[in-house]
Amino acid sequence: MSKKTEADAADHEEIYAAFRDAVNMAPGELEKWLDTEESQSVGWSDGAKKEGPKGGESVGHHQGRRIVEIKHTKKADLTDDDYADMRKVVAYVKRHLAQGGPKEDVKTSRWRYSLMNWGHDPLKD
Secondary structure, three states: OOOOOHHHHHHHHHHHHHHHHHOOOOHHHHHHHHOOHHHHOOOOEOOOOOOOOOOOOEHHHHHHHHHHHHHOOOHHHOOHHHHHHHHHHHHHHHHHHHHOOOOOOHHHOHHHHHHHHOOOOHHHO
16 A cells, blocks of 8 residues: 555645535435435436446435545545545536526526535535
């Protein structure tokens, strides 16, 4: 196992801060959201992956569960895999916010629901 360099530590700090900014939903709030029909109605599902107990779970829904795990992990205990997932979350949220949401009815839009699966509620901005 390789030692962490100062560059690795700086990269992790940057990812951690960006993740904290991107994920504006509390773990309990996100868990409650992920149990809704609206949450499960959106997202791309790679049926071949068969992640989760239901198999064919959407990528965003699976990532939402990972976000909850990460949020419940002490910063000192985060792994490289956690940081890789955090980076994915930050990139997804940034990309989708840049696309912009629908002009009308954002509250019930698939765009918002998808972002919420990734831990970001755009109505909180």
